[in-house]
Amino acid sequence: MIVARTGNEAMAEAMRQINPDVVAAYPITPATEVVQLFSSFVHDGLVDTEFVPAESEHSAISACAGAAAAGARVMTSTASQGLALMHEILFIAAGLRAPIVICLVNRSLSSPINIHCDHSDTLASRDAGWIQIYAENAQEAYDTTIQAVKIAEEALLPALVTTDAFIISHGMERVELVDDKAVPKFLGERKVKHSLLDVDNPVTLGPLDLQDYFFEHKRSEIDAMNHVLPTIEKVQKEYGDKFGRYYSTVEEYKLDDADVAILAMGSTAGTAKVAVERLREQGKKVGLIRSRVYRPFPQTAMLKAMTKVKVVGIMDRADTLSTLGGHLYTECRSILYDADNRPLLKNYIYGLGGRDISIEEIEAMYDELLTIQKSGQVDKNIVYYGVRGE
Amino acid sequence: MAKLKDLAAQEEKFVGGHRGCAGCGATIVARQVLLAAEQPVVVGAATGCLEVISTIFPYSAWNVPYIHNAFENVAATMSGVEAAYKALKKKGKITKDLRFIAFGGDGGTYDIGLQALSGMIERRHRVLYICYNNEAYMNTGIQRSSATPRGAHTTTSPAGKVIPGKLQLRKNLTEIVIAHEPAYAAQATIGYWNDLVTKVRKALDADGPSFINVYSPCRLGWAYAPEKTIKVSKLAVETCVWPLYEYQDGTYHITVKPKEKKPITEFLNVQGRFGHLFQWKDDIPIKEYQAEVDFIWNRLLKRSEVQKSKEPG
Numbered sequence: 001m002i003v004a005r006t007g008n009e010a011m012a013e014a015m016r017q018i019n020p021d022v023v024a025a026y027p028i029t030p031a032t033e034v035v036q037l038f039s040s041f042v043h044d045g046l047v048d049t050e051f052v053p054a055e056s057e058h059s060a061i062s063a064c065a066g067a068a069a070a071g072a073r074v075m076t077s078t079a080s081q082g083l084a085l086m087h088e089i090l091f092i093a094a095g096l097r098a099p100i101v102i103c104l105v106n107r108s109l110s111s112p113i114n115i116h117c118d119h120s121d122t123l124a125s126r127d128a129g130w131i132q133i134y135a136e137n138a139q140e141a142y143d144t145t146i147q148a149v150k151i152a153e154e155a156l157l158p159a160l161v162t163t164d165a166f167i168i169s170h171g172m173e174r175v176e177l178v179d180d181k182a183v184p185k186f187l188g189e190r191k192v193k194h195s196l197l198d199v200d201n202p203v204t205l206g207p208l209d210l211q212d213y214f215f216e217h218k219r220s221e222i223d224a225m226n227h228v229l230p231t232i233e234k235v236q237k238e239y240g241d242k243f244g245r246y247y248s249t250v251e252e253y254k255l256d257d258a259d260v261a262i263l264a265m266g267s268t269a270g271t272a273k274v275a276v277e278r279l280r281e282q283g284k285k286v287g288l289i290r291s292r293v294y295r296p297f298p299q300t301a302m303l304k305a306m307t308k309v310k311v312v313g314i315m316d317r318a319d320t321l322s323t324l325g326g327h328l329y330t331e332c333r334s335i336l337y338d339a340d341n342r343p344l345l346k347n348y349i350y351g352l353g354g355r356d357i358s359i360e361e362i363e364a365m366y367d368e369l370l371t372i373q374k375s376g377q378v379d380k381n382i383v384y385y386g387v388r389g390e
Numbered sequence: 391m392a393k394l395k396d397l398a399a400q401e402e403k404f405v406g407g408h409r410g411c412a413g414c415g416a417t418i419v420a421r422q423v424l425l426a427a428e429q430p431v432v433v434g435a436a437t438g439c440l441e442v443i444s445t446i447f448p449y450s451a452w453n454v455p456y457i458h459n460a461f462e463n464v465a466a467t468m469s470g471v472e473a474a475y476k477a478l479k480k481k482g483k484i485t486k487d488l489r490f491i492a493f494g495g496d497g498g499t500y501d502i503g504l505q506a507l508s509g510m511i512e513r514r515h516r517v518l519y520i521c522y523n524n525e526a527y528m529n530t531g532i533q534r535s536s537a538t539p540r541g542a543h544t545t546t547s548p549a550g551k552v553i554p555g556k557l558q559l560r561k562n563l564t565e566i567v568i569a570h571e572p573a574y575a576a577q578a579t580i581g582y583w584n585d586l587v588t589k590v591r592k593a594l595d596a597d598g599p600s601f602i603n604v605y606s607p608c609r610l611g612w613a614y615a616p617e618k619t620i621k622v623s624k625l626a627v628e629t630c631v632w633p634l635y636e637y638q639d640g641t642y643h644i645t646v647k648p649k650e651k652k653p654i655t656e657f658l659n660v661q662g663r664f665g666h667l668f669q670w671k672d673d674i675p676i677k678e679y680q681a682e683v684d685f686i687w688n689r690l691l692k693r694s695e696v697q698k699s700k701e702p703g
Contacts, residue, residue: 021477024470048480050473054466055509062463062506063470066434069457070474071483092459196455197475197484199430206458207445 005175007168010138011077011103011161012037013175014145016047017183021072021190024052024063026082029115030165031105034077057082061089061100068098069205071195073149076100079165080107080121087125090158094129095221096206099152099190102160103145105169106134106266106317108353116354117165119265120318122294123327129221131159131228132295134265138163138173140292143245146183150235153190155228164267165354178243186242225296232293250301251290254280255308258287260369263306263328264315265291268350268357272315275362286366291328299335306332311344311369317351325349325382344378350385361386392587397425401453408451409443413616415606415623416440417451418580419522420493423604424454426590429489432475434468436498437461439529439608440522462502465510468492468517489594490517496537497527500563511570511599518593518600521563524608532611536561539631540682541675542663544611549666554675559682564603568637573598576636576645579605581623585634585645596638605632613662622660629657630687635694642693651687654680 005013012034015023023042025035042051052067054060057078068074078086083104093100108114109121122132131151135141141163152159163169178186194203209217232249240246251269254276255261262272269290279286289305289312291298306312316326324330329347336342348365351357365385372378384390403424410417416439424431432455435441441458444451459467468490478484492510494503499521510517526544527533534547538556543549547556568575573596578586586604593600607622609615614622626632627646631654634646655676658664667675 021481022470022473024473048477050477050480052469052473052513054469055505055512059463059466059469059506059509062459062466063473065459066457066467066470067474067477068470070432070471070478072474072477074470074474088460089463096459196432196457196471197478197488199432199455199486199488202453202455204445204450204452204456207447207450208442208458209447213447 007138007163008033010142020075022067024060025076028082031079057085061086064100065093071192077103079105090128097156100158104162107165114353118317167267249293249298253288255287259285260311261287261309263289347382348385413609413619416522426587436464436494438495464492465506469515496523522606540679567601574600579623625657
């Protein structure tokens with residue numbers, strides 16, 4: 001069925017079709033609509049879900065962890081400060097191997113307070129042990145929400161799917177929904193090995209773990225994250241085979257014959273694709289790399305993509321406040337250390353607090369990258385793009 | 391009325407071998423509460439003494455399903471567990487009739503976990519929340535909490551040269567909970583085991599959220615000999631420092647009324663945490679504490695009288 005939906009509506013539709021056992025959530029701009037729409041699904045009898053309207057995001061994610069430990073299929077939604085308030089429990093949920101899925105809208109972290117898009121919220125949670133997948137548009141947000149449930153439950157790792165605040169969350173797009181009945185069939189029932197509700201086989205979850213065992217348990221969690229990429233790829237393929245839309249962990253766009261490329265995440269990749277088309281008409285060999293999956297970092301696919309070109313402009317919609325540049329930039333520099341054909345890198349930190357990025361600005365970046373290709377010189381590695389006084 | 395013989399014949403749900411101190415009140419709370427439960431239970435615990443001493447991997451003292459999440463969120467965690475139970479029961483994936491119990495110390499309940507507790511009760515999750523109240527953060531080494539009474543020495547309200555222990559009075563958490571109109575609320579203590587057992591059974595039978603604030607002497611933080619735990623618990627009741635009462639369907643009921651209300655000094659002078667008050671230049675801290683105890687006790691008497699006058703005949 002083809003419909004017009006905002007990103008938030010598309011994610012809420014996916015949640016309705018998933019019909020989770022428990023949703024515990026707290027509203028926050030710009031993700032409020034997801035919670036609001038889902039509440040109406042509950043009150044209109046369209047889902048069987050036990051909805052827990054928590055009194056904070058901290059309690060929402062805590063309830064999600066409890067419900068997941070009890071064997072339920074569990075989802076929530078949040079953004080920005082809400083995710084920051086959940087921060088403590090994000091690590092615990094991952095350590096408890098609770099396969100929770102968050103429909104997340106990327107919004108700047110305070111201060112200054114702002115409600116618009118950047119990626120500072122989820123990137124600040126990058127080490128929490130959650131799978132992170134960044135959607136480019138409403139269609140992908142919808143598809144990935146369904147995929148995330150399957151990935152999380154198979155890997156016993158929590159996952160968050162993100163959209164860019166307002167750009168995707170509130171932008172109306174053409175979205176193709178799959179059949180209501182096909183979604184539960186694709187996901188199947190959640191299989192639970194140890195449930196908190198199994199009173200005949202009592203388990204102790206979340207025990208105190210000291211010097212003698214903590215490291216082994218943490219190592220096994222790291223191992224799960226290290227091995228989850230094939231699961232993500234498998235689910236992406238199953239989804240594509242079933243519903244016709246295929247995704248990859250790293251998307252390459254017009255890259256094979258490109259001289260320079262931009263690397264971006266989220267909606268900006270969609271804008272950059274238009275810039276690539278325009279420049280290609282002028283005969284400029286430019287391409288795009290999109291990091292769809294950010295945690296775990298798909299380093300093999302990323303390395304393969306980056307080493308196809310001579311210069312990569314890395315667009316980060318957040319800064320690490322460390323003098324080292326943005327998150328994608330520092331991590332890509334790291335994986336290139338052992339590469340034979342290292343491209344030159346330039347880091348564009350852009351769009352903080354929702355500052356718009358235009359096709360023309362991205363075209364100008366590509367022109368700069370082509371100049372770097374000719375000169376073989378990057379005079380300034382990290383620039384703050386589109387900010388006054390720069 | 392529960393019979394000791396019947397309780398003793400049951401299989402233990404909170405077993406020995408844990409790392410609690412000799413004379414630990416909190417572990418007696420856990421054991422008595424679980425023995426009182428007549429239905430299968432799922433337990434959650436907040437970070438704190440009880441959690442730390444009972445689950446050092448690979449050991450567990452819990453012979454029932456147990457989850458620990460964090461310090462401030464046991465009420466929220468158990469809200470989620472109960473929601474999952476309702477969802478899975480509706481779908482026929484669970485058939486048994488279960489009960490849910492959350493344990494938190496006064497730190498995890500009066501202070502950092504107050505919001506989650508309020509949310510759990512307001513949303514009407516059918517969970518029994520047990521606060522094992524030892525009147526300070528004992529797990530981190532005896533720091534003040536909002537349950538710490540006036541004058542008590544803790545490491546963050548020390549008996550100093552110019553300030554003799556805690557300056558403020560206790561927060562009345564039981565009344566805060568009652569303001570939420572839970573299905574059942576009570577105060578209890580381990581020295582009156584039958585009273586506690588009866589209250590746990592009432593709470594688990596009540597169709598909605600319930601709360602029991604269990605006074606739980608801590609021999610380390612309160613500084614008394616380990617064999618005195620039950621005696622100290624009883625003295626708290628005899629001096630009305632810890633009134634035993636319950637609240638259900640809008641009415642108060644004092645469940646144990648001391649024959650003769652003793653002065654609080656009889657409770658204070660058996661504990662090291664109040665020792666400095668007896669050497670202090672004036673009796674202001676003790677007087678203020680006594681005034682608080684009298685005020686709350688008298689109010690409670692009035693409230694339970696109101697209940698009596700409403701009773702028919």
